[in-house]
Amino acid sequence: MKRLSKSFFSVLVVVALLLGISLAGYPKTEQSKAKTKQEFDLILHDGMIIDGTGSKRYTADIGISDGYILSIGNLDKASGKTEINVDGKIVSPGFIDIHSHADTEVLSTAKSSLTQGVTTELISPDGGGPVDLSYMSELEDKGLAINIGSYIGFNSVWEEVVGYDDRRATSDEIFEMRSLVEKALQDGAWGISAGLFYAPGNYAQMQEVINVVSVAEKWRTNFPNHIRNENNHVLEATAETIEIGESAGIVPVITHMKVMGPDNWGKSVETVKLIQEANNRGIFAAADQYPYLASQTGLTAIVPQWVQDGGREEMLKRFADPSMRGQIEEEIHQTIQSRVKDANDVYFPTKQTTLQDIATESGVSPGEATMQILEKEGSLRTIYFFGSQEDFERILMNSTTAIASDGGATESSSTHPRRYGTQPRVLGKLVRKDRLLSLEEAVKKMTGLPASIIGMVDRGFIAEGMAADITIFDANTVIDKATFDNPKQYAEGIYHVIVNGQFAVKDSKLTNIQAGQALKRKYDMPSRPLNKKENKISAKGQLVNENQGKAQIDIYIEQKAGHARSKAKVQFIDKENDIHIKLEEIGVIQTYKGWASFTGTTKLKNSQKSIPILVTMDKKDPFTGKATISIKIGNEYHYRGTLKGDIEVN
Numbered sequence: 001m002k003r004l005s006k007s008f009f010s011v012l013v014v015v016a017l018l019l020g021i022s023l024a025g026y027p028k029t030e031q032s033k034a035k036t037k038q039e040f041d042l043i044l045h046d047g048m049i050i051d052g053t054g055s056k057r058y059t060a061d062i063g064i065s066d067g068y069i070l071s072i073g074n075l076d077k078a079s080g081k082t083e084i085n086v087d088g089k090i091v092s093p094g095f096i097d098i099h100s101h102a103d104t105e106v107l108s109t110a111k112s113s114l115t116q117g118v119t120t121e122l123i124s125p126d127g128g129g130p131v132d133l134s135y136m137s138e139l140e141d142k143g144l145a146i147n148i149g150s151y152i153g154f155n156s157v158w159e160e161v162v163g164y165d166d167r168r169a170t171s172d173e174i175f176e177m178r179s180l181v182e183k184a185l186q187d188g189a190w191g192i193s194a195g196l197f198y199a200p201g202n203y204a205q206m207q208e209v210i211n212v213v214s215v216a217e218k219w220r221t222n223f224p225n226h227i228r229n230e231n232n233h234v235l236e237a238t239a240e241t242i243e244i245g246e247s248a249g250i251v252p253v254i255t256h257m258k259v260m261g262p263d264n265w266g267k268s269v270e271t272v273k274l275i276q277e278a279n280n281r282g283i284f285a286a287a288d289q290y291p292y293l294a295s296q297t298g299l300t301a302i303v304p305q306w307v308q309d310g311g312r313e314e315m316l317k318r319f320a321d322p323s324m325r326g327q328i329e330e331e332i333h334q335t336i337q338s339r340v341k342d343a344n345d346v347y348f349p350t351k352q353t354t355l356q357d358i359a360t361e362s363g364v365s366p367g368e369a370t371m372q373i374l375e376k377e378g379s380l381r382t383i384y385f386f387g388s389q390e391d392f393e394r395i396l397m398n399s400t401t402a403i404a405s406d407g408g409a410t411e412s413s414s415t416h417p418r419r420y421g422t423q424p425r426v427l428g429k430l431v432r433k434d435r436l437l438s439l440e441e442a443v444k445k446m447t448g449l450p451a452s453i454i455g456m457v458d459r460g461f462i463a464e465g466m467a468a469d470i471t472i473f474d475a476n477t478v479i480d481k482a483t484f485d486n487p488k489q490y491a492e493g494i495y496h497v498i499v500n501g502q503f504a505v506k507d508s509k510l511t512n513i514q515a516g517q518a519l520k521r522k523y524d525m526p527s528r529p530l531n532k533k534e535n536k537i538s539a540k541g542q543l544v545n546e547n548q549g550k551a552q553i554d555i556y557i558e559q560k561a562g563h564a565r566s567k568a569k570v571q572f573i574d575k576e577n578d579i580h581i582k583l584e585e586i587g588v589i590q591t592y593k594g595w596a597s598f599t600g601t602t603k604l605k606n607s608q609k610s611i612p613i614l615v616t617m618d619k620k621d622p623f624t625g626k627a628t629i630s631i632k633i634g635n636e637y638h639y640r641g642t643l644k645g646d647i648e649v650n
C-alpha cells in the first residue's frame with residue numbers, strides 16, 4: 001500500500017464519468033474510445049484467442065504495455081513498438097503449473113517450462129520446501145525466466161517443530177506450527193501443501209493436521225495434498241483430505257490425483273464422487289493431474305513406512321537386521337502389487353531398466369533387489385506404471401480437475417517425461433488425437449482453473465487489466481516429444497511465450513530474458529471455483545482508510561456467464577490524491593461467497609495511456625469483519641479502505 005507519488009498523478013482529473021460498456025461476446029468489435037492513436041509496447045494481431053474461462057475462441061488483436069494486457073479488439077489503427085501477426089495460432093493465457101518440483105538453479109532459463117508454454121510455477125509442493133519464504137526473493141534476485149509462487153509445506157513445518165519421529169505433537173508444538181504457517185501466509189504463500197504420504201507428514205494424524213492448518217481459515221487459501229495412500233486406501237485418503245480442508249475452512253486439493261494398482265482400478269468412480277459431493281454441499285474441492293499413466297518418485301515409495309521411521313540410517317539398520325530382512329522383503333512385494341502389476345512396471349530411468357530385470361540379473365527377488373539398491377545407491381528415481389486409462393479419463397473430465405505437471409523446470413536427462421512434455425501432451429494428445437477435451441476446456445484446466453484454485457486474481461485469463469503472460473501455439477502441431485527412455489526432448493509447436501509483457505520465447509527460440517517475478521498472494525485473493533453463472537456486483541459509498549484518507553466508490557457490473565466483457569459503471573474518486581477514475585474496459589469478473597474481483601483499464605488525466613486496474617471487494621473482510629475494497633491502479637497506486645455502504649455480490 002503505497003502512498004501516491006504526486007509526480008505520477010500530477011494533475012487534477014477533469015470529470016469522472018460513469019461509463020457504460022455493453023458488448024456481448026467477443027466479435028472483432030470497434031473499440032469506440034480510440035480517438036487518438038493508441039500506442040502499445042506490443043500488439044499481437046489476428047490471433048485466435050482462447051481466454052482461459054472455457055469460453056469459445058474468437059479472433060482479435062491484443063495490445064500490451066508495461067507488462068499488462070490493455071486492449072483486446074481491433075487494433076489495426078493502433079501502433080506498437082513491436083507488432084506481430086499470429087494469424088492461425090492460438091493465443092492463450094500462459095500456463096500455470098501448480099505442482100512444480102523445479103530445480104531452482106535453472107529457473108533463470110527455465111527452458112523445459114517455457115518450451116511447454118508454462119509462465120508460472122508453484123514450487124514447494126507435497127509438503128516440502130523451506131519454512132522461511134524469503135528464499136523466493138533470493139530466487140528473484142538471481143533472475144527468473146518464469147514467474148514462481150511458493151506454498152508453505154506442512155511436512156517442512158512439522159519436521160521443523162516436531163522432528164522426524166513418529167509421535168504426537170504437543171499443544172505447544174501445534175501452536176508453534178500454526179505460527180510458522182501464518183508467517184508464511186503473511187509472506188505470500190499460495191497455500192499449504194502437504195505430503196501426508198511422506199514422512200514426517202505421514203506421522204501427523206488427521207486432527208493434528210486440522211489443528212495446524214486451520215490457522216489459514218481467514219486466509220481462504222488451499223490445501224494441495226499428496227494423499228496418504230493412492231492405492232489400496234485411496235478412498236479413505238481422498239475423504240481425509242476433503243475432511244481436513246472442510247474442517248479447517250480451506251480448499252482441499254487432491255494433487256496428482258490418481259488410482260494406483262490393478263486391484264484398485266475403477267475406484268476413481270468413488271474418489272471423483274467424493275469431490276463432486278463436496279462441491280455440491282458448497283465446499284470447493286479440486287484436484288490436479290498430469291497426463292501420464294506412470295508416476296515418478298523415489299524407490300523408498302515401495303518400502304513400508306515403519307521401516308523408514310527415523311530416516312535413512314534407521315532404515316538401513318532394519319535392512320541389516322536378519323530377523324527383519326525377510327519380513328521387509330515380503331512387505332515390499334505386497335506394496336509393489338498394490339501399486340503396479342509387478343516389478344516389470346517399476347522402471348529406473350537412470351539405468352533404463354526395470355526392477356524385475358535387476359532382480360533377475362542378481363538372482364534375487366524384487367524385494368531383496370530393492371533393499372540392495374537402497375543400500376548401495378539410495379532412493380533412485382523410479383517410474384511406476386500404475387494406471388488405467390479409464391480412471392485417468394474420469395479424473396480428467398471432472399470439472400474441478402486442473403492440469404499440473406508434478407515436474408517443473410529442469411535440465412535433467414534422467415527424469416519423468418512430464419517435466420518436458422505435460423502441457424503440449426494435453427494439447428496434442430488428449431485434445432487433438434484422443435479428443436478427450438475441447439481445446440477451450442484444456443486451456444482452462446491449465447490457466448483459469450489453476451489460477452482460481454490457488455487464488456490468483458490477475459493471471460490465468462486473457463482479459464483487459466490482466467498481467468500479460470501469454471502462450472501462442474499451433475493447435476495442429478503442438479506435441480510433446482519426451483519419452484520415458486529419452487525424456488529430455490523439448491516439446492514442439494509452442495511459438496511465442498510472453499512473460500509479464502516480454503518475449504521469453506520468440507519464434508520457438510528462447511530469448512534468455514528474465515522477466516519472471518516471485519509472486520505473492522494476499523488474503524483478499526481467495527481460492528475459489530471458476531464462475532459458471534451470471535455475475536452481478538455493486539458497491540457504493542465512502543471508503544475510509546486511516547492512513548490514506550477518504551475516497552468515493554460507485555461500482556455496478558453485470559456479466560453474463562461465459563462472457564469476458566460486461567455491462568458496467570465504475571467510478572472511484574480519491575480527492576486527496578487527485579485520483580478520479582472511470583473504467584474503460586473490464587475483464588473477467590470473479591466472485592465467491594461475498595467476495596469479488598475484476599481487472600480492467602483506465603486512463604489518467606491528460607494521458608492517452610491506458611493503465612491496468614485491479615479491484616477486489618469483500619462484503620465482510622475475514623480479518624476486520626467489515627466491507628472492504630482494494631483498488632490497485634498501475635504499479636504505483638494502491639488504496640484499500642473500509643466501505644461505509646453496501647457491497648452486493650450476485
Ligand SMILES: [Zn+2]
Pocket residue numbers: 126195226256
Ligand atoms: Zn507428490
